[in-house]
Every structure is written in structure tokens, then in C-alpha cells.
Amino acid sequence: MQYATPQFSEMDETALLDPLHYAMASRDGDVMTLVGDALSAERARLAFHPIVTAGAEPRVAFYEGLVRLMDDAGRIIPAAHFMPLVEQTGFGRQIDCITLSLALKMLQQNPEIRLSVNLSARSIGDGAWRRTLDRGLRDNDGLGDRLIFEISETSAMMLHENVIRFMAEMQPKGVAFALDGFGAGMTAFRYLKEFFFDLVKIDKSFIKGIQSDPDNQVLTEALVTVAHQFEMFAIADGVETEEEATYLREIGVDCLQGYLYGVPKFTL
Numbered sequence: 493m494q495y496a497t498p499q500f501s502e503m504d505e506t507a508l509l510d511p512l513h514y515a516m517a518s519r520d521g522d523v524m525t526l527v528g529d530a531l532s533a534e535r536a537r538l539a540f541h542p543i544v545t546a547g548a549e550p551r552v553a554f555y556e557g558l559v560r561l562m563d564d565a566g567r568i569i570p571a572a573h574f575m576p577l578v579e580q581t582g583f584g585r586q587i588d589c590i591t592l593s594l595a596l597k598m599l600q601q602n603p604e605i606r607l608s609v610n611l612s613a614r615s616i617g618d619g620a621w622r623r624t625l626d627r628g629l630r631d632n633d634g635l636g637d638r639l640i641f642e643i644s645e646t647s648a649m650m651l652h653e654n655v656i657r658f659m660a661e662m663q664p665k666g667v668a669f670a671l672d673g674f675g676a677g678m679t680a681f682r683y684l685k686e687f688f689f690d691l692v693k694i695d696k697s698f699i700k701g702i703q704s705d706p707d708n709q710v711l712t713e714a715l716v717t718v719a720h721q722f723e724m725f726a727i728a729d730g731v732e733t734e735e736e737a738t739y740l741r742e743i744g745v746d747c748l749q750g751y752l753y754g755v756p757k758f759t760l
Contacts, residue, residue, distance in 0.1 A: 513722040515518050518712035523574045524583070528563040530569060531586050537562070538594045539756035543608075543749045546741045552639060554606035558599065558756050579612060586617040589624055596628035599635050605760065608670060613651040616658045629665055637666035643694070645677025652683065659688040670727070675715045683739060684722050692719045693749070696730025703739040711741050721743070 494565035530536065538557040561569045568660070577753060578584045588611060595609045615621045631634050640664075648655050648671065659669055668690040676695035702708045719726040728740045731750030738756050 495506040515599075515656075523569070524577060525572050526563055526569050527561060527578060527583055530563065531583065533589070534590070535564075536560065536587075536590050536594065538591070538598060538609075539754040540607075540747065540756055540760055542753050543747050544738075548747050550637070550715065550748065550753065554608060554638075555643070555760065556749070556756075557591065557595045557607050557609045559587060559594070560758075576642040580614065584612055585615050585618045585621060588612055589621045590617070591620060592624050592628075592658075593683075595639070596624070596632070596635065599638050600628075600632050602760065604688075606638040606640065608642050610672070611643050611647075612640040613643060613647040613655050616651070616654050629667075635664070635695050636664070639679055640668045640670055641665070642670045642672045642689070644672045645674065649677070649683070650655075652686070656686055656688070670734055671724075673729075674719070675711065681718060684718070689724055690729055691747075693727045694745075695728045696750075699728050699730045699736060699740070699750070700732070701736070703735045709739070709743075711738075716744050729753050 506507040512732050537560050539560050540557060542552045543556060545553050558571075558572070561574075563569055574583075578587065591609050592611075599605065599607055643655060644684050644740055663669075669688060670691040670693055671687070671689045672693050673695045674692035676697055692715070694712060697713045698708045698715070700708075702712060716726045726744070727745040727747040727749055728736075728745045728747050730735050731740065731748045731752050733752060736750075737752060
């Protein structure tokens with residue numbers, strides 16, 4: 493199957509007047525071509541990043557499955573180079589679909605683990621994605637109890653009615669939901685009671701150096717309080733030092749994620 497990629501005319505007037513614009517457009521076109529080729533050839537894998545409990549002896553609570561696309565030489569295409577470009581496109585739906593398929597396969601093969609994957613709210617209404625999910629839940633009893641969907645604040649609010657209906661449908665099947673980037677997006681607290689999030693991941697921008705940053709301390713403590721008020725687990729994202737982890741434990745964070753506990757790996 494062939495996928496359409498953006499085309500940039502060599503005679504584009506704006507490009508001729510602005511060489512930097514032309515260079516950026518050409519780069520984006522190259523990246524989209526790489527993404528399309530990787531999806532066509534099914535060159536995708538999941539890398540697993542642990543989320544650990546915040547106790548004195550951290551243990552893995554679950555893993556986040558992060559999709560990685562490879563070029564034809566086996567090199568990883570940096571997600572930061574293409575995800576902002578594809579999120580609202582057909583490529584974004586295809587990436588969500590293959591991510592879900594890989595996650596369901598991993599859960600089936602490893603009945604002792606829980607796994608979260610990122611989901612764009614737009615994919616909820618995608619036929620191929622929904623068929624993949626329904627088939628995976630139907631064919632594997634209890635698998636839903638180990639599946640977590642992570643939805644960003646921006647995505648959740650963009651189609652909040654669709655997200656709320658989907659949550660109500662999925663949670664009786666055991667599927668859990670995490671609000672990603674909590675505090676950094678556009679979710680108004682008054683909407684939290686309408687959603688059915690089980691967990692929130694506090695945005696990493698609040699976590700770096702928190703032990704010596706009074707502003708981030710106040711903000712993070714408030715976010716933890718809000719999460720617990722709505723009976724949601726609070727996960728701190730982007731933890732890199734033991735000093736950060738110690739402070740986060742003291743304010744009642746439930747789980748921790750970050751390079752302090754390992755980098756994403758292709759093997760568990």
C-alpha cells in the first residue's frame with residue numbers, strides 16, 4: 493500500500509523568497525517519506541519504559557510502550573521529527589493502530605505485565621484501530637485489565653465527548669486511562685469529574701529540579717492533591733535524580749517514571 497506524502501514545488505514563490513522555509517519544508521517532506529516507507533514495510537517496534545512505585549523499594553507497576561519506526565537501514569527515525577507532523581493526519585491513525593497491535597501482542601505473550609500506549613482521541617473513531625482493539629479484547633480474556641491508554645490533555649479536550657463515551661464503554665472491560673502531560677495542557681479542572689481517568693502523569697516540566705524549585709513544588713503538590721481528590725493515581729514523569737524522587741515521595745506521588753529508572757528498551 494502506498495501512502496501520500498506532502499509535495500513541495502521547486503517553484504514555490506514563498507520558498508524562493510525564504511530559503512529557510514524551503515529547507516524546512518524539504519526536511520519535513522523527507523521525514524514524511526521515511527515514515528510512510530516504514531509503515532508500508534511494517535518497520536515498527538515498541539520500546540518499553542518502566543513506571544515504578546514510589547515506595548522505599550521501587551518496583552515496576554507497568555511499562556509504557558513507545559513506538560519506534562525504523563528506516564530501511566534499521567536506524568530509528570526520531571519521533572520528535574515526525575510526531576508533530578503526523579498527529580492530525582492519516583499517518584497518525586496508522587501509527588496508533590500499529591502501536592495498539594504491537595501492545596496487544598506483547599500483553600498476550602506476557603500475561604504478567606501491564607502496558608500503557610499513547611492514543612490520539614482522533615483514533616477512537618478510526619475503523620481499523622477500533623477493529624484491532626475489539627478483536628484483541630474479544631480473543632484474550634482479561635487482557636483489558638492490563639491495558640492502559642494514555643491520552644494527552646490537548647487531545648482529550650479536543651474531542652472530549654468522544655473520549656468520555658469511549659472511556660465509559662471500555663472501563664467495564666478493565667481498560668484503564670491515563671491523562672498525559674497533566675498540568676501543562678488545556679484541561680480545565682472542572683472537566684475532570686466528567687472524564688474517567690484512573691491515572692494522571694504530571695508533566696515533566698514541573699519535575700526537573702523540583703527539590704530546589706519552590707514554584708514547581710507548589711504546582712506539583714497542587715496537581716497531586718487534585719489527582720487524589722478525584723481518586724486518580726499521580727505519576728511523576730521525567731524523574732532523573734534521586735533528589736527529585738525523594739521529594740516526590742514526600743509529597744505523596746504514587747508512581748515515578750524517568751531515566752533514573754532506566755531508558756526505553758526493546759526488551760523487558
